[in-house]
Amino acid sequence: MGLHSAMPDLHTLTAHAAHELLVTKAISARELLDAVYARIDAVDERVHSYVLLMREQADAVSARVDAKIAAGESIGPLEGIPLALKDILCTQGIPTTCCSRVLEGFVPPYDATVVRRLDDAGVVTVGKTNMDEFAMGSSTENSAFGPSRNPWDLARVPGGSSGGSASAIGADEALIALGTDTGGSIRQPAAYCGVVGMKPTYGRVSRYGLIAFASSLDQIGPITKDVRDAALLMNAIGGPDPCDSTCYPEPAPDFTEKLGRDITGMKIGVPREFFSQEGVQVDPGVAEAVHAALRVLEAQGAIVEECSLPNVRFSLPIYYIIAPAEASSNLARYDGVEFGYRAPGTRDIVSMMTDTRDAGFGMEVKRRIMLGTYALSSGYYDAYYLKASQVRTLIRQDFERAFAQYDVLVTPTAPTVAFPLGAKVDDPMQMYLNDICTIPINMAGVPSISVPCGYDQGLPVGLQFITAHWDETTLLQAAYAYEQATGWSRRAIDEIERVTMAG
Amino acid sequence: MAEYEPVIGFEIHAELATHSKIFCGCSTEPGAPPNTHTCPICLGLPGVLPVLNRTALEYGLKVALACHCSVPSPSIFERKNYYYPDLPKNYQISQKRSPIGLDGWFEFEVDGQPKRVSIIDIHLEEDAGKLIHPEERSAAGQSLVDFNRAGVPLLEIVSGPDLRSIAEAEAYMAGMRQLLLYLDVSHARMELGQIRFEANISVRPKGSTTLGKRVEVKNVNSFRTVTRAIEYEIDRQIEAYEQGERVLQETRLWDEARGMTVAMRSKEESHDYRYFPEPDLVPMVFTTEYLNGLLAQQPELPAARRTRFIEQFGLPAYDAAILTSEKAFADFIDAAVALGVSPKAVSNWMMGEMLRLLNERGLAPEAMPVQPRQLVELIALVEAGRINTTQAKKVFEEMFETGRDAEAIVQDRGFAQISDTSALEAIVDAVLTANPEPAARYAAGEDKPLGFLVGQVMRESRGQANAPMVNELLRRRLRGE
Ligand SMILES: [Zn+2]
Numbered sequence: 001m002g003l004h005s006a007m008p009d010l011h012t013l014t015a016h017a018a019h020e021l022l023v024t025k026a027i028s029a030r031e032l033l034d035a036v037y038a039r040i041d042a043v044d045e046r047v048h049s050y051v052l053l054m055r056e057q058a059d060a061v062s063a064r065v066d067a068k069i070a071a072g073e074s075i076g077p078l079e080g081i082p083l084a085l086k087d088i089l090c091t092q093g094i095p096t097t098c099c100s101r102v103l104e105g106f107v108p109p110y111d112a113t114v115v116r117r118l119d120d121a122g123v124v125t126v127g128k129t130n131m132d133e134f135a136m137g138s139s140t141e142n143s144a145f146g147p148s149r150n151p152w153d154l155a156r157v158p159g160g161s162s163g164g165s166a167s168a169i170g171a172d173e174a175l176i177a178l179g180t181d182t183g184g185s186i187r188q189p190a191a192y193c194g195v196v197g198m199k200p201t202y203g204r205v206s207r208y209g210l211i212a213f214a215s216s217l218d219q220i221g222p223i224t225k226d227v228r229d230a231a232l233l234m235n236a237i238g239g240p241d242p243c244d245s246t247c248y249p250e251p252a253p254d255f256t257e258k259l260g261r262d263i264t265g266m267k268i269g270v271p272r273e274f275f276s277q278e279g280v281q282v283d284p285g286v287a288e289a290v291h292a293a294l295r296v297l298e299a300q301g302a303i304v305e306e307c308s309l310p311n312v313r314f315s316l317p318i319y320y321i322i323a324p325a326e327a328s329s330n331l332a333r334y335d336g337v338e339f340g341y342r343a344p345g346t347r348d349i350v351s352m353m354t355d356t357r358d359a360g361f362g363m364e365v366k367r368r369i370m371l372g373t374y375a376l377s378s379g380y381y382d383a384y385y386l387k388a389s390q391v392r393t394l395i396r397q398d399f400e401r402a403f404a405q406y407d408v409l410v411t412p413t414a415p416t417v418a419f420p421l422g423a424k425v426d427d428p429m430q431m432y433l434n435d436i437c438t439i440p441i442n443m444a445g446v447p448s449i450s451v452p453c454g455y456d457q458g459l460p461v462g463l464q465f466i467t468a469h470w471d472e473t474t475l476l477q478a479a480y481a482y483e484q485a486t487g488w489s490r491r492a493i494d495e496i497e498r499v500t501m502a503g
Numbered sequence: 504m505a506e507y508e509p510v511i512g513f514e515i516h517a518e519l520a521t522h523s524k525i526f527c528g529c530s531t532e533p534g535a536p537p538n539t540h541t542c543p544i545c546l547g548l549p550g551v552l553p554v555l556n557r558t559a560l561e562y563g564l565k566v567a568l569a570c571h572c573s574v575p576s577p578s579i580f581e582r583k584n585y586y587y588p589d590l591p592k593n594y595q596i597s598q599k600r601s602p603i604g605l606d607g608w609f610e611f612e613v614d615g616q617p618k619r620v621s622i623i624d625i626h627l628e629e630d631a632g633k634l635i636h637p638e639e640r641s642a643a644g645q646s647l648v649d650f651n652r653a654g655v656p657l658l659e660i661v662s663g664p665d666l667r668s669i670a671e672a673e674a675y676m677a678g679m680r681q682l683l684l685y686l687d688v689s690h691a692r693m694e695l696g697q698i699r700f701e702a703n704i705s706v707r708p709k710g711s712t713t714l715g716k717r718v719e720v721k722n723v724n725s726f727r728t729v730t731r732a733i734e735y736e737i738d739r740q741i742e743a744y745e746q747g748e749r750v751l752q753e754t755r756l757w758d759e760a761r762g763m764t765v766a767m768r769s770k771e772e773s774h775d776y777r778y779f780p781e782p783d784l785v786p787m788v789f790t791t792e793y794l795n796g797l798l799a800q801q802p803e804l805p806a807a808r809r810t811r812f813i814e815q816f817g818l819p820a821y822d823a824a825i826l827t828s829e830k831a832f833a834d835f836i837d838a839a840v841a842l843g844v845s846p847k848a849v850s851n852w853m854m855g856e857m858l859r860l861l862n863e864r865g866l867a868p869e870a871m872p873v874q875p876r877q878l879v880e881l882i883a884l885v886e887a888g889r890i891n892t893t894q895a896k897k898v899f900e901e902m903f904e905t906g907r908d909a910e911a912i913v914q915d916r917g918f919a920q921i922s923d924t925s926a927l928e929a930i931v932d933a934v935l936t937a938n939p940e941p942a943a944r945y946a947a948g949e950d951k952p953l954g955f956l957v958g959q960v961m962r963e964s965r966g967q968a969n970a971p972m973v974n975e976l977l978r979r980r981l982r983g984e
Pocket of ligand 1: 540
């Protein structure tokens, strides 16, 4: 295939490489899109990244881009680039399900702010991707449409909740993707699928049109094949939005600004709590890959030191109070009254609501609604929600203290590589522990990115970079320097080809 | 029988008079076809976020400041969670632990005496939609929802249980409504549901300092029914205590048809609202400059205005109270006086003809069809002697009906007054000739015949004679001057 012709298989391209080919008219947006759909047709039956394809709209957008190129107009860096959109982001006139039965038949009358911005950037949305129902899960096994699969090993999960977006990028079913991250839902699947996933600072990207799971934690971010693409996608979606009061009012920087800058003298902290905590230990193979990565960073002139964020150990219990509490309220609106699924044959309003919610929600969603309802109940609020909010402040302060000393923190993204399908579905606690390295970052609201850093048991390992609030440019600078030094991202492509095409 | 005293407090819900809803851009205009003033945000569709209407916040703060509340900084919104089909998100964005106003007071007059009530808290929240149960559908068990009201800004004002009589309760309600109108933050029209009063009532033996079990009364939609419900509740509770029965702490609904309050099923009121801070809105931090700026905008409030009307305009206390009871009246007299006419003349017209006509037509003070300028012109016509008082009343009434200016009405109706001395003399002479006997009696020292003679002259002139001049002319003629 790619080896035998001068032109690489178009679906394997990064966005910035495809852009070069588009502007030099070596390829057309049409050809690029066709290649991506051909790839989807070839592999998605096995990978199941998508829950909905948008061929008609995608064709129209790529035709417009080609017309622009033909007319000699200049195009933006993401114009004509095929993207996979997590099905938690509202798309006007196109069903948006959150992979829940309860949203059956819901067609949003409006676009999410990021969706509008992608349109403005001329991005071609290929389809909507699979996820854990309402983003609650770490494997996509909680999807009402069945799980996605890891392109590296189809018997394993792609991670979650943005599993479909990560597997789509891992399996070359799109060039770039958007996911959402509440406790690691972008970074953990990116790590499992051997791709790049970034959670921006909370407030950097508008949440308007992102169907809420936990409002104070949810953040939209890119899942891409390399760091440069993540920066380019951030340029398209970041920045203030009058529709989201929690959005940072300052204009976003050029996220590519520091790509390629030297990291000599950059101070990197390695918090020990991310390798070993009570009840959970990072797999030796994962730890080994991370330590090898730290040596690479050192070799580039960074100063690497071990450090400690003592309150991080409370992150998981705190998360499982705050996130379900917010979710219990956010998901109250799915009652069959206005939109989505309504249970048939109900006698009165109470049974209509309860039957709808009973049949509409999956197990994990119900579990979290119950957890959250309990945590907010009269008599428990102070002991749970209020206490959790206070501890959350301590966690945030831990990070602030660390960033007074270090430019960047580096940790594993997840304690293990991708696990087999079904391995943890009956043990929610084991599933929750999988997010131990990513949840603290959401609690603090700081930005972080996962990049591939090698393999354990033949499966990709993720390396997580973290920086201070609003300092995504340094985050991208460090991740880019590491990526350029190792080339893990590029090496992945041939491997995946072997697995997904064989299935 | 022991003497009891009622202990009354209020929760007031006032709709703020913003053009758009509290968290979206939809219109708040009432009377639109169902679900036409809606958008994804006020419908609570998945993925939407609220954005606070600054004007609503400002209006709320103005009330909090006028009630001498402290304004917590930050003040936060919280979610009040409960399931109801008219509540799009199944939670209401409201305020609980850090509202925009805390620990204030409000002073008003009861029978000329000042009365102060503590204000516990003032908070902003969004209204819910409205359930409609159409006849033909309810048979099939179906109801409809109109979300036009969903997201209309409400201000809730919670008072302490400081009122001790029906008269105080009535004065408090009127005073609060007046305050909202003066601050220009609510239209506060009860019949449109723009202001709702929920009283909490308990009774206790007079002299006791402990509070009895308090009963909240809902479903009252006019000042009259609030008063009736309070009266009923006081009697019911006293009766219960007299009979040795227990009064339950509960919510009761006013049943207008039966003229009584009835207990709500306890299930309906046993809510755990699971309040928690609204994560979609940011905490509100107010600078002293900002709050001072709002205070500086505070208009003259009713009490101050009443004093000014008495002291500067020289109005009787009674007139001043009436004219300040409605902001529209007070604004009217101020506007008229500013055009250079005597306050007393304006007040006379307002207390007389204007109030009469508004009452007869059932019009709200804000709906007054006559403009201050028009009344000033009418007064000028009278003072210049162009028309007499009887004519002026007719002109005013026509002005009220048609909105036309006095001058035009006077022209059309031929109301020009006869003030020409020679013309009047001719009529006076004719009347005296025709009525020699009364003329003689007046000349002999009787006063009474003068009135009769004046009346005759007015009749001869078809009401157009300048009455004071006629008086003067007759007097002079009969005294042989
Ligand atoms: Zn609206």
